[in-house]
Amino acid sequence: MTTMAHPNPDSIDQKSVMELESLILSLKTELQDRMTEIAMLKETGDAVSRELEKRVEERTAELLSANNQLRQEVSERERTEEKLKSFMDKLEQSNHELEDFAHVASHDLQEPLRKVTAFGDRLKAKYEKELGDQGRDYLERMQSAATRMQTLINGLLTYSRVTSKKQPFISVDLNIVVQEVLSDLEVRIEQTRGSVETGNLPEVFGDPLQMRQLMQNLIGNALKFTKKDEPPVIRISSRTLPAMKSGDPQEKGLYEITVQDQGIGFDEKYADRIFGVFQRLHGRGEYEGTGIGLSVCRKIVEHHGWSLEAKSQPGQGSAFVIRLPLNQNRE
Ligand SMILES: Nc1ncnc2c1ncn2[C@@H]1O[C@H](COP(=O)(O)OP(=O)(O)O)[C@@H](O)[C@H]1O
Ligand SMILES: [Mg+2]
Secondary structure: OOOOOOOOHHHHHHHHHHHHHHHHHHHHHHHHHHHHHHHHHHHHHHHHHHHHHHHHHHHHHHHHHHHHHHHHHHHHHHHHHHHHHHHHHHHHHHHHHHHHHHHHHHHHHHHHHHHHHHHHHHHHHHHHHHHHHHHHHHHHHHHHHHHHHHHHHHHHHHHHHHHHOOOOOEEEEHHHHHHHHHHHOHHHHHHOOOEEEEOOOOEEEEOHHHHHHHHHHHHHHHHHOOOOOOOOEEEEEEEEEOOOOOOOOOOOOEEEEEEEEOOOOOOHHHOOHHHOOOOOOOOOOOOOOOOOHHHHHHHHHHHOOOEEEEEEOOOOOEEEEEEEEOOOOOO
16 A cells, blocks of 8 residues: 655645735735725815815806906996987988988979079060169079079989989999090080099999999099199099908908099198088189089998098199998898
8 A cells, every 4th residue: 555645734724824814914904005095095085176166166256256247248338239229310310300301492492493583584584675784684693593593402402312312222333434424524524625544443332323423523523623724634543452450350451442633622621521511612703513512422422331531732632532342241
């Protein structure tokens, strides 16, 4: 019988127990370490979450106060807008009243005026001999005053019609408009030996008849207010101005159309006054006219949402500048 060498079971157990014990011990230490770590993490986490909460509270308070401020600003703005709107409404109403007045007055004034002219004619036809030289002179002056008054009334009517007889806007080629105006003024240009130079003009969106009135008045003035014995030299030109660098997205750039002459000019302190109805800087003895042309021009330009201004110096000629947006709103 062979005897096998068996390990001593007691000694094995003893060893395993010791190993196990040491394992447990190290696990315990490990566990304790982890627990401490967790406790530390928890503490840090709490501190972080407290800090976060505090910040959220602060931010909320900030937002609330900003919100309140914004609300205040909005309501203040609304109040201002309301005021502005009521002001605009009043302005529009008073404009309407003025237009009605100009319209009615022009019509009502025409009737008595026709009578003055008609009875003047009869007086002349029937009693010319009896009137004598002085009587005829009086009568003639009366008749010419009546004619002038008719011209003034017609001017007022034209003025009031700019907005009372609104026409739909269409695409208008200003080159053609100016050609037509120049052909209407052909005789006058020839008589004065004037020269007119025209650059390439844009196509605009507007009332074609009013475009014609506008150019007619400006070119007519440039032909009229010339120095004695000096033929008029007129330049009609256009250029584009790029959008301002203001960053304003509405600003799309401009067309600038200029009617320039080398005539008598005027002191620029009157540059605004001349656009008023019946406003004239030059006597009728020198240059005939009614003082309505430029007021019609400005009304037309404003009716289109454009601008018109004058630049001049006495003896140095004048320039009338129309400005309109490059991309007009065609809605
Ligand atoms: N091109 C110009 N050169 C000098 N003065 C001008 C010119 N255009 C207008 N004016 C001045 O502005 C005034 C008003 O012009 P406007 O309203 O056209 O009236 P009118 O031509 O009937 O006199 C003119 O009487 C004149 O004094
Ligand atoms: Mg005129």
